[in-house]
Amino acid sequence: GRAGEAEPVATPEERALVFDVEVCLAEGTCPTLAVALSPSAWYSWCSRRLVEERYSWTSQLSPADLIPLEASGDRPEQLVVGHNVCFDRAHIQEQYLIQGSRTRFLDTMSMHMAISGLSSFQRSLWMAAKQGRRQAQRPTQCRQKSQGRAPGPEISSWDWLDISSANNLADVHGLYVGGPALEKEPRELFVKGSMRDIRDNFQELMRYCAQDVWATYEVFQQQLPLFLERCPHPVTLAGMLEMGVSYLPVNHNWERYLEEAQSTYEELQREMKKTLMDLANNACQLLSGERYKDDPWLWDLEWDLQEFRQKKVKRKKPAAASQLPVEGAEVPGDPEEDRGPPSEEEEVQQAASARACLEQLKRTAELLPKRPQHLPGHPGWYRKLCPRLEDPEWVPGPSLLSLQMRITPKLMALTWDGFPLHYSTRHGWGYLVPGRQDNLPQQSAGPAKLSAEVPCPYRAIASLYKQHCLEQRQQWPEPREAGLAEEFLLSDSSAMWQMVEELGFLEVEAEAGEEHVLTLTATGGPRASQPAFHHGNGPYNDVDVPGCWFFKLPHKDGNSYNVGSPFAKDFLPKMEDGTLQAGPGGASGPRALEINKMISFWRNAHKRISSQMVVWLPKSALPRAVTRHPNFDEEGRYGAVLPQVVTAGTITRRAVEPTWLTASNARPDRVGSELKAMVQAPPGYVLVGADVDSQELWIAAVLGDAHFAGMHGCTAFGWMTLQGRKSKGTDLHSKTAATVGISREHAKVFNYGRIYGAGQPFAERLLLQFNHRLTREEAAKKAQQMYAFTKGLRRYRLSEEGEWLVRSLGLHVDQTEDGWVSLQDLRKIQKEASRRSRKKKWPLVAERAWVGGTESEMFNKLESIATSDTPRTPVLGCRISRALEPAAVQGEFMTSRVNWVVQSSAVDYLHLMLVAMRWLFEEFAIDGRFCISIHDEVRYLVREEDRYRAALALQISNLLTRCMFAYKLGLNDLPQSVAFFSTVDIDQCLRKEVTMDCKTPSNPTGMERRYGIPQGEALDIYQIIEFTKGSLERESQPGL
Incomplete structure (x- = not known):
């Protein structure tokens, strides 16, 4: 309390909190401790699992296991600040309610990335410098080469090291606040310790949690004015707040999906194990007749045999052996003659003979060595694949064989x-x-040398x-051209x-x-x-x-x-x-290869997917729109996953999350790839969303158009973006593909890579990766051809000194009407001037630019922004990270800086659209909430009766956003072809297309038959206007 006394409260009373949660990882995902700081009080919270000692707790979470942070009833707006606050938000009770919350979350880690974040390359240099290894200059030399510059100083400035840091709280606190380093040792108890350990060290751990909260508060105090100065537009802050409340609804089908994906995976794993064991057994047969010597794969394996060993025993008198009956002794006569059932005397004789043979067999056990041999008579490589008899997990055959072994590709041929x-x-x-x-x-080598190895x-x-x-x-039948295979769809x-x-x-x-x-x-x-x-x-x-x-x-x-x-x-x-x-011969090898492909997605992702924190809501926590809907299942369960999205996880301020933002679409040959479709709206709600068509391409094109003549489509790149048609082969990707002779899908990757700032070496490497049959010369020629056609050629405008040198030295230089010269001419001037002035370096260049390409104007604009004194996004005016500003890095990291212009502008686009949607939802009482944004795709959870109004709001938001971009670039009109989404999807689940049935090995019958989810609706602007009468007012939609 205010007077320093402790008192219990249901929830914090203030509207602004700095918050931190700690979790005992050994006990699952349930929160253990939490501390909050408000302007007037400290708050602490303890889990029931910490206070009450029980034999076991359920692994399934309900809201009662989480932290209450909001007062019941009419909830006022609330702001929660934290470092990596998306983790803390996932443990707050009210955030799992379907109807949403008025609490927003501000992440100091994301603010740090926007203010002083590091690129991937810079981070490695920063870590090296922190460890006292400032000689990390070889990467910089490579960076200079990849950017096409002449070798110069290894790195022009280390100033950026002092104004940036890694993302963890300790380093961020050291950067913005300074002082003694934060104490982080107690955190290990939460990572490795048990709940008992936390009870025994309760005071120390609670103090540690409170110190983290205070450190976050100190960081926030320093960050906020810097952030508002560098990102001055209120939409940037509002957009980050909106992105911080991602929400993915799930139901009982989630657990069904996990079970069926895992069971399918295990079944295919067993089949693959059996297939590999069969391959090993078949390969072992090559020992007969030494056929392995002619096998292109198995010839260099370990084919030596372990001989069968016996103890030496004293010989006994031969008479003893002669008295033994001989097994299978037959009465003379025709072997095929049916003598009928044996007589009683014959049965006794046969039984005695069998017992004698068994006794003789038992006596041979004395000949075995004391330590049994491991598979004598089998080749060495095969013995290594079989467990020993004394192994508690022994099973017959080469059961140790797996895909990870080096022998497996050879066995699969x-x-x-x-x-x-x-x-x-x-x-x-x-x-x-x-x-x-x-x-x-050579034949003269002699047989001794030749026989040393196979x-x-x-x-x-x-x-x-x-x-x-x-x-x-x-x-x-016809020879194939060296085109690119369609492997990267x-x-x-x-x-x-x-x-x-x-x-x-x-x-x-x-x-x-x-x-x-x-x-x-x-x-x-x-x-x-x-x-x-x-x-x-x-x-x-x-x-x-x-x-x-x-x-x-x-x-x-x-x-x-x-x-x-x-x-x-x-x-x-x-x-x-x-x-x-795999091959040749038999189906085992190809089948093993096919199974490996099928299980690859689940093998890599199942831990991340299975560990998603799902909270199931009791019926009392569900809104009436759900419980009174005809499709509500009384026996079913409804809950949510809160994806832990870092709202600005990179220097471009793009969101980062390891599972949902990187999930691929469902594929018929990938187990578990229907993951996104398991996000399913509860009864009475739908998912409304759309994909922004060619977002980055349009942003880059409109920048070039504004720079060139201030008119939409005035550059070749801009015209292709606006008017190009895939069906006619006139769009950007088709044109690039036709120019270079590659597939359209691969041309897409090259186009995006080029716009993101990748250079010609990147294109060469990508060509070789897509088509390994190309030679380096062919790849370099194609890449050069592509960049000359699109980006153009680098040209230079001479400075006054340069013009004077050309006149004084009487040099012949090919200069265009605009005064541009080539790199070859520039080198010629520099060489001659240096020769005559005792190797003096002359400042020859006043300006440089790209000319002659379809995208030259666009790249000139991007580079002019990236090299300006204070690079800012053209629309919302967000500045680049301090660690990449020219004052700190001079001419370094140009690829990252050009990449930042396009991608950070795309983040501005997303923020504008999210804020416009939030405004329209509140202004017109549309019952919906933001779900997730996956790159250029947005999804909202909306009440069923409001679905068409939400679709219209999405179209209007896109229109307003595009208009804002055009206006800020000095363009006072907008082409209709980019004004609206091509379609808005209204669906029951999250999938790329509303018609996708998401059939996979773990979902062979599809979404409709397996989960009862029909196809959704995909509506264009005309259909939406027809449904809504062109209005967002509820009255405009009678009967809905």
């Missing part, structure tokens, strides 16, 4: 374009290409490849953006990797020894396999990286297009 896979301890997984002559064993069956490998070529010709912008980001960050390592490859090739053997009919990542001639060259499998991060397993998810597209396949 995997091929890469017809070449058998081979493992090198130095280079990882690769494949053998036959035809090498310089390392074949020689490589290079003739069998050559025969295997010839057979593959014959099959390929039968399948493709990126059906949504989210997946595409994620892939471009991932590859873009790796561009730094690419250059270093290429140098490393050249070094390895030089040391591995003569470069001249290489096949004329095949090119790839190699050859690596230090892998001395007689008669064969060794090529490494391509790695997505660059050729210098080794592939640890050909079953990694990055190779799934290669399995689908037939590049990587």
Whole structure:
């Protein structure tokens, strides 16, 4: 209380709180302790599971297990501040109610990312500097090369290190507040300790929680004025508050989904185990006749046999053995003659003979060694796959075999374009290409040397490849062009953006990797020894396999990286297009490969999905619209998941969350991939949402249009964005695909990557990744052609000194009408001036720009923003992170800065749309709440009777947002083709298209038959106007 006394309260009374929750991870996801600080009081909360000692608690959470934070009745607006506050919000009782809450959450970690966040590359440098290793300059050199600049100083400024930090509370507090470092050791008790440990250290842990709250408060005090200065528009703050209340409704189908996905996964796992064991048993048969020596995969396995050993015993008199009856002694006569049932005397004789044989067999046990041998008579590689008899989990056969073992690709007879896979301890997984002559064993080597190890069956490998070529010709009668295979079907912008980001960050390592490859090739053997009919990542001639060259499998991060397993998810597209396949002979290998592909999603994601914190609501907590709906199931359960979305998790202020924001769409060959469809609206509610069509492309295009002539569609890029049609091949992706000779789906990835700031090396690497059959020269030519057509060529305008030098030196320079010169001419001027002035460096360039490409004006605008003194987004005026401002980094990190302009503007777009929707919902009493935003896709949970008004509100929000963008860029009109969503989806579940039935191995009959969810509605603007009469007023929709 105010006087310092302690008193119990139901909920905090104030409308502003700084809040922190701690969870004992050993006991599940239920909150354990919580502390809140208000302007007038401290509050603490303890879980019943901490106070009451029971034998066990249920693992299923209800609102009673969570923290009450809001007063019942008419709830006023409330603001909760926390560091990574999305975690704390997930443990608050009222946040799980369907009707929503007026509490909003402000995250100091997200504010830090907007003020002083670090890019991925900067974070690695920051960590190195923190550990006292400031010589982390090689990555910077690589970054300079990837940006196409001449080598210069390794890094021009380390100033950004002092105005930025990592995201954790201790480092953020040290940056904004300073002083002694925060004490974080007690946190380990919550991570590793039990509930008893927390009880025993209660006071210390409660003090630790309160100290974190106070530290968060101190950070917030320093951050708020900085944030409001750097992000001055109120929509930015309001948009972050709206994004902080994500909500995903689920029902009893959630648990059914988990059970069926897991059971399907386990069933396929058992089938794959059986398949692999069959492959091992069949391979073991090759020992007969030493057929393994001619096998392209198994020839180099451990084929040595363990001989059967017996104890030496003293010989007994032969007479003793002669007295033994002989098993199976027959009475003379015709063996086929039916003598009828044996007589009683014969039965006694046969029984005595059998007993004697058993006694003799028992005596042979004395000959066995004291320690039993492990599978004598079997090859060494097979023995390693079988558990020993003394193993408590012993089962017969090679049951230890799994996909993670190096022997598995060999047993499955995997091929890469017809070449058998081979493992090198130095280079990882690769494949053998036959035809090498310089390392074949000489006859003069003598039999002793040749018999030391099994020689490589290079003739069998050559025969295997010839057979593959014959099959390929039968399948493709005409020779295929070196186009890109359709392995990366990126059906949504989210997946595409994620892939471009991932590859873009790796561009730094690419250059270093290429140098490393050249070094390895030089040391591995003569470069001249290489096949004329095949090119790839190699050859690596230090892998001395007689008669064969060794090529490494391509790695997505660059050729210098080794592939640890050909079953990694990055190779799934290669399995689908037939590049990587199992065989020949039998169905076991291909089936194992198919199963691996099917279970890949669930294997990688099931821990994250199963650990989602689901809170089930009692009937009393459900609104009447749910309980009185005809479809309400009295026996069913209704609850929610609160996705822990960091509202600004990157320097571009994009939201980050590990499960829902990265979930792929349902695929028929992926177990559990129907995840998003398990978000299902309760009875009486629907999900209303839409995808922003080509959001980043339009933003980039309108920036270029405004920069060039101030008219929509005045650049080639802008015109294609507005008027291009996929059906006519006139849209941006189709044009890029036709120009370079690649598929439209792949052209999409290149277009987004280019707009995100990726350079030509990125395009070359991506081309090689999509089509490994391209040579480096072909990839470089295609990438150069693509960038010349789209981005254009770099040109320079000479400074006054440069113009004077051209006149004084009498140099011939090709100058355009606008005064631009090429890089070659610039180098010529610099070289001649340096020669005549004792190597003086002259400031020759006054301005540089891209010219001649369809996107040149757009890139000139992006770069002018990124290189300005204070880069700001053009619409809401948000400044770039202090750690990337030119004053701190000078000319470094240009790719990240150009990328920031487009993506941060896209975040402005989302914030504008979310705030407009919130305003329209409140203004016109539309009963709905924000659910989730996945990249350029938004979804709202809306009362059934308000669904069409919500759809119209979504269209109006999009219209207002686009108008705001155009107005801020000086364009006073808006083309109708981009004014509205193509369709707004009204559905019962979360899925990419309302017509998708989401059939998968774990949901083979689809959403309608399995879960009773029919197809939804997809309405364009004209249909929505017809339903609503063009008004958001409730009276305009009679009967709804």
